[in-house]
Amino acid sequence: MVKANIHKKLERIEEALRNLAEHEIECRLCPRECGINREKKEKGFCNTGSNASISHAILHFGEEPVLSGYYDCLKDKLKDSKHISGSGTIFFSGCNLKCSFCQNYQLSWLNQGKPASHEELALNMLHLQKKGALNINAVSPTHIILPLLKSLKIAYSNGLELPLVYNSNGYEKAEVIKNLEGIVDIYLPDFKYHSPELAEKLSGAADYFQHASLAIKEMFRQQTTLLLDDQEIAQKGLIVRHLILPCQITDSFAILEWIAQNLSKSVCLSLMSQYQPSFKAPPEIQRQISFEEYNQVKAKAEELGFETMFIQSESFAPHEHLTPDFNRKDPFLWE
Numbered sequence: 001m002v003k004a005n006i007h008k009k010l011e012r013i014e015e016a017l018r019n020l021a022e023h024e025i026e027c028r029l030c031p032r033e034c035g036i037n038r039e040k041k042e043k044g045f046c047n048t049g050s051n052a053s054i055s056h057a058i059l060h061f062g063e064e065p066v067l068s069g070y071y072d073c074l075k076d077k078l079k080d081s082k083h084i085s086g087s088g089t090i091f092f093s094g095c096n097l098k099c100s101f102c103q104n105y106q107l108s109w110l111n112q113g114k115p116a117s118h119e120e121l122a123l124n125m126l127h128l129q130k131k132g133a134l135n136i137n138a139v140s141p142t143h144i145i146l147p148l149l150k151s152l153k154i155a156y157s158n159g160l161e162l163p164l165v166y167n168s169n170g171y172e173k174a175e176v177i178k179n180l181e182g183i184v185d186i187y188l189p190d191f192k193y194h195s196p197e198l199a200e201k202l203s204g205a206a207d208y209f210q211h212a213s214l215a216i217k218e219m220f221r222q223q224t225t226l227l228l229d230d231q232e233i234a235q236k237g238l239i240v241r242h243l244i245l246p247c248q249i250t251d252s253f254a255i256l257e258w259i260a261q262n263l264s265k266s267v268c269l270s271l272m273s274q275y276q277p278s279f280k281a282p283p284e285i286q287r288q289i290s291f292e293e294y295n296q297v298k299a300k301a302e303e304l305g306f307e308t309m310f311i312q313s314e315s316f317a318p319h320e321h322l323t324p325d326f327n328r329k330d331p332f333l334w335e
Ligand code: SF4
Pocket: 027, 028, 029, 030, 031, 032, 033, 034, 035, 036, 043, 044, 045, 046, 047, 048, 095, 096, 142, 143, 144
C-alpha cells in the first residue's frame, strides 16, 4: 500500500473512532444493542470488555485462494519455507451472534483467548506481516471494532501495509459499517439466514436478515468490485460467503435470490460445504450436508447467473484443515 493511502487510512480511523466513541460507554455496536458500559468492564451478549482478546494469530491457508494464496501450488515450497504466504488471520474471543452449531465455539461461546492491549494486537499484525501474510484477516471483528481500530492505528503508523479483511458473521448494523469506509479493504461476510424463524432457532437472532441485508448492501456500496493483484491475490472488494446447512436449501435459495435481485450477479460468492455439527447443534442439523444439497445450491447460483463463485465441494469428508481445535498451537494443522 502506498504511503498516501496509509495516511488516508489513518485519517479515516481517527474519524471512525470519534464517530463510534459513544459505544465505549453505551455499547450498541451491533443489533443486540446491549447498552452496557464497556469501559467499566460491563459485559454484554458478546462477553467482551474494552480490549480485544486473542486466541490465535496465524498464517491460515484455508480461506478462499484469493485471500490465503494458492496452497496446493505452494505445498512443496512450504516444506522449505513455511511462511511464503497465507492469510494473516487473527481469531478473537467472544461473538455477537453465537450460533448454536458454531465450529469456533471454543472462542465464540467459551471465550478462550487472552486479553490483549492495543499495542499487543498491533504487534501481532506486524508480526504476521513479517511472516509473509497476504492480508490481516480479522475473524469475528464486530464486537471488537473499537480496539481493532485503535490497534490498526498503531500498526499502520509502524509500517503495516497489508489489506484489512473484515471476516464477519453478517449480524451488523449498516450505520456502523458506514464508518469503516476507507479502512476495510475486503469485506468477507457470511450471509447465513433469510428466514427469521431459522435465525431465531439457530442463533437467537430473528432480525438477522433484516440487519445483515442492509449491512451487506453497505459493504457492496463501499467495495463493489473484487480487485486482484497480478498474483491473483485480493486487494479490495467483497466476497459474500454462505454456509450451506443440512435440510435448509430453500433458505439458501432465498439468500441467493436476494443477492441477485438487490446487489448484483457480479458479486463474488463463496458457497461453503464445510458444515460439521458442533457444540449445541440441534438434532435436525446433526449431519454434514449432502452432495445433492450442495449441488442444488450451486445449480441455483448458476441459474441466477452469478459470474464469480468459489466452490468447496472437495471438502465433504471431514476436513482437518477446515475444522479447528483452538486448544492446539495450530488449530488447523497447517504446520
Ligand atoms: S458489541 Fe457486544 S456489547 Fe455491544 S451491542 Fe453487540 S453484543 Fe452487545
